[in-house]
Amino acid sequence: MDSLRRKAQQLLESKEVDCIIGYNEGSSGNVHAGFITTPGQAEKLIFDDRCKQNLGVYLTKHEVMRLGKLAIVAPVPVMRTVLILTYECQIVENSVKVLGIGLDGQFLDFNEYADIEKYLTDHCNEHPEEDKKLIEKISAMSVEERWDFWHETLKPCIKCFACRQACPMCYCVRCQVECNQPQWIPVQSSELGNMEWHFMRAMHLAGRCTGCGDCGRSCPLGIPVHLLTFKMSDVVLDNFNTKAGLTIKEPSTLSTYKANDKETFIR
Amino acid sequence: MSMEIKSIQKDSLDKLFNSLKSRGNLIYAPVKVKNEVQFDFVEKFEQITDDFIQTTQSVKNSVFPKIETLFKFVKTGKEVKMLDMDMSLIPEIVIWGIHPCDVWGFDSLRAIFTWDTHDMFFEKRMDKLTIIGMSCAKADDYCFCTSVNLGPGSTKGSDVLLTKTGNGDYIAELVSDKGKALATSMPDVFVQAVQSKKEDFLVVVEKRFDSESLIPKMQKKETFDSPFWVTNSLRCLGCGACAYVCPTCACFDIQDEGYGARNIRFRCWDSCGLKQFTIHTSGHNPREVQSQRWRQRLMHKFAYMPERNKVTGCVGCGKCSRACPVDMNIAEQLQEIDQKM
Ligand code: SF4
Ligand code: SF4
Ligand code: SF4
Ligand code: SF4
Numbered sequence: 001m002d003s004l005r006r007k008a009q010q011l012l013e014s015k016e017v018d019c020i021i022g023y024n025e026g027s028s029g030n031v032h033a034g035f036i037t038t039p040g041q042a043e044k045l046i047f048d049d050r051c052k053q054n055l056g057v058y059l060t061k062h063e064v065m066r067l068g069k070l071a072i073v074a075p076v077p078v079m080r081t082v083l084i085l086t087y088e089c090q091i092v093e094n095s096v097k098v099l100g101i102g103l104d105g106q107f108l109d110f111n112e113y114a115d116i117e118k119y120l121t122d123h124c125n126e127h128p129e130e131d132k133k134l135i136e137k138i139s140a141m142s143v144e145e146r147w148d149f150w151h152e153t154l155k156p157c158i159k160c161f162a163c164r165q166a167c168p169m170c171y172c173v174r175c176q177v178e179c180n181q182p183q184w185i186p187v188q189s190s191e192l193g194n195m196e197w198h199f200m201r202a203m204h205l206a207g208r209c210t211g212c213g214d215c216g217r218s219c220p221l222g223i224p225v226h227l228l229t230f231k232m233s234d235v236v237l238d239n240f241n242t243k244a245g246l247t248i249k250e251p252s253t254l255s256t257y258k259a260n261d262k263e264t265f266i267r
Numbered sequence: 268m269s270m271e272i273k274s275i276q277k278d279s280l281d282k283l284f285n286s287l288k289s290r291g292n293l294i295y296a297p298v299k300v301k302n303e304v305q306f307d308f309v310e311k312f313e314q315i316t317d318d319f320i321q322t323t324q325s326v327k328n329s330v331f332p333k334i335e336t337l338f339k340f341v342k343t344g345k346e347v348k349m350l351d352m353d354m355s356l357i358p359e360i361v362i363w364g365i366h367p368c369d370v371w372g373f374d375s376l377r378a379i380f381t382w383d384t385h386d387m388f389f390e391k392r393m394d395k396l397t398i399i400g401m402s403c404a405k406a407d408d409y410c411f412c413t414s415v416n417l418g419p420g421s422t423k424g425s426d427v428l429l430t431k432t433g434n435g436d437y438i439a440e441l442v443s444d445k446g447k448a449l450a451t452s453m454p455d456v457f458v459q460a461v462q463s464k465k466e467d468f469l470v471v472v473e474k475r476f477d478s479e480s481l482i483p484k485m486q487k488k489e490t491f492d493s494p495f496w497v498t499n500s501l502r503c504l505g506c507g508a509c510a511y512v513c514p515t516c517a518c519f520d521i522q523d524e525g526y527g528a529r530n531i532r533f534r535c536w537d538s539c540g541l542k543q544f545t546i547h548t549s550g551h552n553p554r555e556v557q558s559q560r561w562r563q564r565l566m567h568k569f570a571y572m573p574e575r576n577k578v579t580g581c582v583g584c585g586k587c588s589r590a591c592p593v594d595m596n597i598a599e600q601l602q603e604i605d606q607k608m
Binding site for chain 2 (some may be wrong): 158222
């Protein structure tokens with residue numbers, strides 16, 4: 001942690017960056033994202049087991065982008081987020097300084113994204129054990145049982161969209177759930193509407209999920225929606241032998257992006 | 268109105284439940300679901316729990332449902348026929364074991380839904396409620412009811428307020444005429460008051476700020492223009508969690524949904540925290556960034572509602588802070604404004 005703070009302080013002193021997105025002590029024993037803009041504040045940076053939020057979500061938020069040149073404290077899912085966002089043209093290669101935190105908790109000072117790619121080749125995050133077990137259990141169900149399981153699990157969803165807003169990959173200016181001409185997904189939080197919303201979300205994240213688990217963690221009702229995108233990652237891995245966010249050179253498995261696409265609705 | 272006080276012995280609480288049930292009421296009460304406690308319609312007394320500090324969601328669903336069908340319309344050829352909802356189907360509901368903060372949330376909702384046009388759905392649902400409140404013996408540091416003129420034993424808005432005493436019996440304060448009538452109709456349940464003092468059984472909730480001093484500060488132009496809002500909301504994700512769990516947040520959207528010839532128009536919860544909330548057809552968004560939306564949320568509750576509706580739009584339950592995925596703590600922020608502005 002000392003090396004992280006020292007580096008942060010030095011980056012701000014030398015004006016190499018204007019803001020460091022990291023973790024700070026929060027209220028009631030929580031931690032929360034902090035936006036460090038002066039060298040003196042660097043000592044507020046912390047890193048421990050509670051620091052789970054995928055801070056990569058802030059890299060596409062306007063008011064954060066306006067702060068100037070950014071650095072980000074990046075455990076492995078955040079590293080992967082940075083690479084995906086780079087490939088998807090949301091950030092420019094090497095523009096955001098990455099203050100890595102390895103799987104072993106050590107500080108990693110990356111100079112460029114190629115170094116992150118190198119690190120990730122043999123240090124990728126895996127789903128936590130309890131999630132693996134749950135996914136196994138759900139996968140072993142018959143189609144009918146699985147339908148019932150998700151029907152019951154998603155029934156309480158109030159469509160607050162915390163899961164979407166917490167996900168760094170859900171950066172669309174206009175989400176499909178908000179399109180009403182024509183309307184694709186029912187606006188109301190009804191049993192079928194909830195299913196449609198979550199299946200759509202899972203499909204849009206298939207092969208793009210970094211495994212951070214923030215969607216599930218952010219749900220106020222404790223609905224484990226991350227299991228859907230985790231499962232999609234497993235399916236992609238089994239079928240295509242790829243994982244999202246390990247490189248900036250290739251598109252994610254199920255989606256491509258062309259800067260010169262002739263359709264204007266794609267930005 | 269003088270308040271009558273009775274007591275209910277611990278073994279007659281289920282009698283109260285069963286009598287209410289047998290009179291045809293639906294009972295909306297706290298039940299344990301997995302790791303949380305939520306209000307739900309219950310069939311049996313045993314389903315109810317009183318072992319919780321706060322439910323994740325408020326009880327507003329009972330009068331401001333997450334989806335309220337306003338009318339139906341059927342198309343036959345070029346004809347469109349409108350069908351009103353049958354208001355007589357709105358059921359009598361007893362809200363059981365609700366904490367004082369949540370109870371007072373109904374008052375904020377009433378202030379909004381009857382401000383100019385009286386919303387008939389809301390009013391009808393409100394009329395059909397009987398509220399049996401329960402004082403708080405436990406709190407956590409998200410609770411700040413005492414900062415907004417309420418408290419763990421506040422009777423405001425309840426028909427009957429129960430306080431559990433040391434031996435398990437309840438002090439029953441009959442707050443409204445409805446509450447008195449209920450007690451009169453069940454003389455074997457509501458018995459002679461005991462000699463205990465309710466204050467002895469209430470949790471102490473520390474006062475974080477004083478809404479009397481905060482409100483004028485919130486109404487100052489300098490507060491509106493302060494950099495406080497950007498600094499303190501950079502981490503806000505712009506979701507609907509805080510508003511949807513809030514007992515007083517009343518924003519809604521109106522939508523149509525069609526199933527071939529059968530269609531409904533309904534209103535459903537919406538939130539000022541969501542980017543789409545204020546977007547104009549032209550594409551212009553007067554609340555362009557998240558700090559403006561976060562400011563709106565607090566301003567609405569602590570500046571605009573006090574001025575326009577003569578109530579504070581927050582009951583200090585802390586549900587929003589508990590539900591927020593990124594630890595936006597409303598009490599902490601309000602306290603800071605009260606101290607600094
Ligand atoms: S966060 Fe939970 S309640 Fe909100 S939309 Fe997602 S699954 Fe539904
Ligand atoms: S889908 Fe969930 S687990 Fe995957 S990147 Fe998004 S927030 Fe993280
Ligand atoms: S704003 Fe928060 S603390 Fe206030 S009433 Fe709503 S949920 Fe409770
Ligand atoms: S304060 Fe929290 S719950 Fe409310 S919109 Fe922001 S992130 Fe969502």
